[in-house]
Amino acid sequence: MTSRHFLDVDDLSPEELEVVLDLASAPAGGLPRVLAGKGAALVFEKPSARTRSSTELAVASLGGHPVYIQGPEVGIDRRESAEDVARTLACYHAVVCARVVDHDVLVRMARALDAADAHGGEEHCRMARERDEELHGVGSRSAPYGSSSTTRQPAGLRRP
Numbered sequence: 427m428t429s430r431h432f433l434d435v436d437d438l439s440p441e442e443l444e445v446v447l448d449l450a451s452a453p454a455g456g457l458p459r460v461l462a463g464k465g466a467a468l469v470f471e472k473p474s475a476r477t478r479s480s481t482e483l484a485v486a487s488l489g490g491h492p493v494y495i496q497g498p499e500v501g502i503d504r505r506e507s508a509e510d511v512a513r514t515l516a517c518y519h520a521v522v523c524a525r526v527v528d529h530d531v532l533v534r535m536a537r538a539l540d541a542a543d544a545h546g547g548e549e550h551c552r553m554a555r556e557r558d559e560e561l562h563g564v565g566s567r568s569a570p571y572g573s574s575s576t577t578r579q580p581a582g583l584r585r586p
Contacts, residue, residue, distance in 0.1 A: 431536040433529075454487040461490025464520035469511070471497035471526040481523060493519065502531060509538035 431437065438446065449457065466485040470478060478494060485492040500511045508526075512535035515522045522539070526532050 431539075433532055433536060454483075457487050459489030461485060461488040461520060464490050465518060466490045466492050466521040466523060467495060467515040467519040468492050469495045469497070469500060469502075469515070469522070469524040469526075471502055471524065471531070473497075474525060477525055485521070490520065502526065508534045511535065512538045 435443065468478070468481055468485070473496070482492040482494065495515075500506060502508050502511055506514075508531045512522055512524075516539055522535070524532055524535060
């Protein structure tokens, strides 16, 4: 599947922009539910109540499930590279939306997703899911006993 990125209004043709503006003026109940049953990662490196509210409602109006992620939770270019954040979120979500301080971070995230599409991002997603399964397995076995757990990372997954 090939990604389509909307990073700037210039990414749309005049015809596409007209469609977007027509849809924006349509009643929310009449919008196509193109995100039905799908998640949308909403990464907010820069918090904004207005942008968060409008984006969450837009995703819900399209049938999706918005997942709000604050900047410190992912630590773009501190805990993980922007590219790795994008690849990991794309494993779980149909849409990755990011409000970042530096537009170049957004461009790098989009390029990482293009590269994952071109080279089959399944390996990255497989490793992420294995890690999640390990965490869930260890946690579900130890939680009833009130114990803490230690996890290991799958081979090939390196921390920045």
